[in-house]
Amino acid sequence: YWKDVCFSGVAFSLKDYRICSSVENPPDRDKCYRDIAKEHLLAEACVFLSDENGVVNCLTAVAVDTGNPDICPEISELVQQSNCFARVASKQHDAAVCDLITHAQIRLLCRERVS
Secondary structure: OHHHHHHHHHHHHHOOHHHHHHOOOHHHHHHHHHHHHHHHOOHHHHHHOOOHHHHHHHHHHHHHHHOOHHHHHHOOOHHHHHHHHHHHHHHHOOHHHHOOOOOHHHHHHHHHHHO
16 A cells, blocks of 8 residues: 555656556545646556546546646547537637537537627
8 A cells, every 4th residue: 555655646746647556546546647637738658547437527627727728639439529628619719629529519519609
């Protein structure tokens, strides 16, 4: 337990998600990756999460917090990717981001919400 806490603390302090791989307990390892991704806005840490929903939520949160729609295409599922773009567009008040949405209905709703 304490070894995992130590690795997580060092990873967080150094902003180095690669150290999280040394955390043995899977839920604690996921927490390490998630905390670094969200606190230090490092989308690349999200992809190491063990469940797909966690990856999607993490990538979306980092995209929204950074205002960077370029992160959204890392989400393979179309509706979730579209939701990522829509949330970035809404936060940035930028309808141009809505045009990146391939799902027609979500693109329309995004434009209505942002404009």
